[in-house]
Amino acid sequence: MGIFKRKSNIVFLFIIFLLVAALAGVSYFAYLKNNDYKAASKELTTIQEENESELAKVEKRIEELESEIAELETNSDISEQEKAELNSQLQSALEEKARLEKENSSLKSENSLLLRRKALQDAIRLNAVKQSDTAKSGVCYLTFDDGPSDNTLKILDILDTYNAKATFFVVGTAKTQYLPKIAAKGHAIGLHSTSHKYNVIYDDIESYLTDVQGISDIVYKKTGIRSNLLRFPGGSSNVISKNYCEGLMTDLTKRMPNLGYAYFDWNVVSGDADAASVPAATIANNVLTRAKGKKSICVLMHDTSAKNTTVEALPAILEGLSKMGFRFEKLTAETFGFHQNLNN
């Protein structure tokens, strides 16, 4: 009896030891992960500060050159030779100014990229700590893929009526002339794809990066916005990319955040792409049913010329979700979430 008791005590102590060891291990890894982001964030801040001081120097030099040029221009009491000499000085001063301005603007864009990366690192760190809680409770993020289209203006009008903000994940082959209007109405523009051709974009990492840069440049040219919001064609959980490049999504879902992009999937499917034309009532019903019991939702819809019933369903969706207590906001990099499980 005594021996049995001692044995069970030993087993009990051993189990406790295992539990404590497991807990310590988990805490240590959480600590390491958090520190990784801290170190990266600190490094980015340092580079950014260096950039800013360089930028200040460049700007000061430009100011000096400008006053020098102004002086040269106002001096009228001079000989031909002096004039020629001053003119050549003026020419080289202007060239120097142009060079510095170019340097200045590239520093500025470098700087804004760093800021984006830092913001995203912070968002990722928060996400690691709070898990799925990063998306605010009671918020609905309506998202429209594959636009702009002939339906965009109608969608914008309906959103206006309900004072709702949404996010448009746009493609390069669509009616990009509507991009400025989307931006002007205060909605978010996210990058979806330049071509949306799976066999092209998912061929390899380089192809994907080229495709993202393409749509980024189109959005920038039309709106002056460098978007850092991303939605992978087919979502991060797509299996189609496996046909072209094994493990691509596993790589891209790590790589793109490190490049300063926040990617978004969805947790409510409207089903508007289930058939060529899905009845508006079905789309509305899908959204309202699938939103039930969720704290925050990201709804997948499509903005293409063929999807008239999505537009028809929109008022019922906005009213139904409002009644359920949702408010409608646009995605930001800090929302960073709604990620699905990877399949490639």
Ligand SMILES: [Zn+2]
């Ligand atoms: Zn799409």
